[in-house]
Amino acid sequence: MKYNFDEIVNRRGTYSIKWDGGQLIKTIGLTERYDEDTIPLFTADMDLPVPQPLIDALHKTVDHRIFGYSVFPDEYFEAVQHWFKKRHDWEFKKEEIVYSPGTVHALNVAVRALTKPGDGVIIQRPVYPPFTSSINANERTLLNNALVCDDDGYYSIDFEDFEAKAKDENTKMFILCNPHNPTGRVFTNDELRKLADICAKNDVLIIADEIHGDIVRCNQTFIPIAKAAPEHADKIITFTAINKTFNVAGLHCTNVIITNPELRKTFNGVMGMHLPSPFTVSALLAVYHEGEDWLEQLKEYIDGTMEWAVDFLAENMPKVKVRIPEGTYIMWMDFSAYGISPDEVHDRIYNKANVLLEDGKMFGEEGLHYQRICIPSPRPMIKEAFERIAREFEDLK
Numbered sequence: 097m098k099y100n101f102d103e104i105v106n107r108r109g110t111y112s113i114k115w116d117g118g119q120l121i122k123t124i125g126l127t128e129r130y131d132e133d134t135i136p137l138f139t140a141d142m143d144l145p146v147p148q149p150l151i152d153a154l155h156k157t158v159d160h161r162i163f164g165y166s167v168f169p170d171e172y173f174e175a176v177q178h179w180f181k182k183r184h185d186w187e188f189k190k191e192e193i194v195y196s197p198g199t200v201h202a203l204n205v206a207v208r209a210l211t212k213p214g215d216g217v218i219i220q221r222p223v224y225p226p227f228t229s230s231i232n233a234n235e236r237t238l239l240n241n242a243l244v245c246d247d248d249g250y251y252s253i254d255f256e257d258f259e260a261k262a263k264d265e266n267t268k269m270f271i272l273c274n275p276h277n278p279t280g281r282v283f284t285n286d287e288l289r290k291l292a293d294i295c296a297k298n299d300v301l302i303i304a305d306e307i308h309g310d311i312v313r314c315n316q317t318f319i320p321i322a323k324a325a326p327e328h329a330d331k332i333i334t335f336t337a338i339n340k341t342f343n344v345a346g347l348h349c350t351n352v353i354i355t356n357p358e359l360r361k362t363f364n365g366v367m368g369m370h371l372p373s374p375f376t377v378s379a380l381l382a383v384y385h386e387g388e389d390w391l392e393q394l395k396e397y398i399d400g401t402m403e404w405a406v407d408f409l410a411e412n413m414p415k416v417k418v419r420i421p422e423g424t425y426i427m428w429m430d431f432s433a434y435g436i437s438p439d440e441v442h443d444r445i446y447n448k449a450n451v452l453l454e455d456g457k458m459f460g461e462e463g464l465h466y467q468r469i470c471i472p473s474p475r476p477m478i479k480e481a482f483e484r485i486a487r488e489f490e491d492l493k
């Protein structure tokens with residue numbers, strides 16, 4: 097089946113945080129302006145319809161007319177195993193899969209269950225904000241191994257600093273984001289092995305948030321860290337999910353891979369029992385069994401939108417420094433060459449162009465001059481957003 101990702105589906109009136117969440121968005125301070133003309137490209141969900149087999153499976157669940165407590169059939173775990181073996185050549189046992197209703201939820205459970213107040217936890221900023229809050233809100237000590245950005249906007253790891261932080265005996269955990277949100281890096285086998293070796297040597301547990309792993313550029317390969325360093329797998333906990341890959345964040349389905357039985361027991365003890373919804377089970381089976389065709393088309397579409405965006409910016413906003421990321425459907429744009437304050441950049445984009453993005457400072461001070469845009473929306477919508485923004489920067493070209 098061929099999907100038409102250019103189709104604009106009206107999401108207003110569907111309880112969408114992007115399209116119906118104006119009041120909340122203003123309250124949390126993301127923007128001052130939000131109205132019916134706003135183009136919201138801030139949060140990481142897609143304005144694109146999901147695979148047809150998923151729609152059919154959910155219809156079938158609705159037609160049962162009863163939505164009681166559900167269980168995970170064996171098929172569920174087999175589908176997860178099959179997906180990761182087929183797509184990423186990574187194998188794990190059925191009993192190592194732990195369901196969680198959300199990745200941020202699982203992250204907080206991991207921090208609470210597997211570290212103590214005051215323990216050091218390493219993250220690599222700029223990074224997805226809930227990494228920071230999982231540490232601060234649980235009163236652990238944040239250790240920032242900031243990624244280093246070169247003149248071409250390419251980020252790499254400062255291993256010397258990482259090792260120094262890992263060596264501190266107070267350091268107990270490292271939260272890896274791979275593919276990395278917002279920089280879009282997909283770390284190489286060598287980088288992952290190096291990180292895992294340093295952590296193993298210093299008894300630092302790795303929490304690997306890999307939920308963007310299915311969406312990398314068509315010419316890129318994503319490697320799970322537990323596959324890159326199998327000898328350290330019992331000191332790695334990996335978050336996987338169907339939510340980013342298949343645009344089902346609202347169905348709450350994260351699968352945590354915990355090889356070490358002791359860690360699994362401790363994690364489960366703190367998380368407590370979570371039964372799935374029948375929609376979650378049928379959704380996972382549908383996408384992992386029959387969603388690949390859609391995913392391949394989606395990846396090509398996203399690659400195409402990114403190529404268009406980079407060309408558009410080069411021609412119309414050449415001062416914006418941006419590159420096509422190796423992974424994720426996120427673009428990370430550096431506005432520093434305009435020589436205006438981050439507040440003025442914000443005002444021109446959010447209030448004047450009426451496009452809602454995310455200010456880079458949310459990802460840590462390293463992101464002060466950046467804006468993050470999520471581009472998995474119909475290309476006509478993305479084009480309009482970029483055109484509106486370009487008009488507001490025309491005088492500074």
Ligand SMILES: Cc1ncc(COP(=O)(O)O)c(C=O)c1O
Nearest residue numbers: 140198199200201224277305345
């Ligand atoms: C790296 C990363 N982890 C977790 C999440 C959120 O996942 P969930 O909705 O399962 O909590 C996001 C969403 O953007 C993300 O980018």
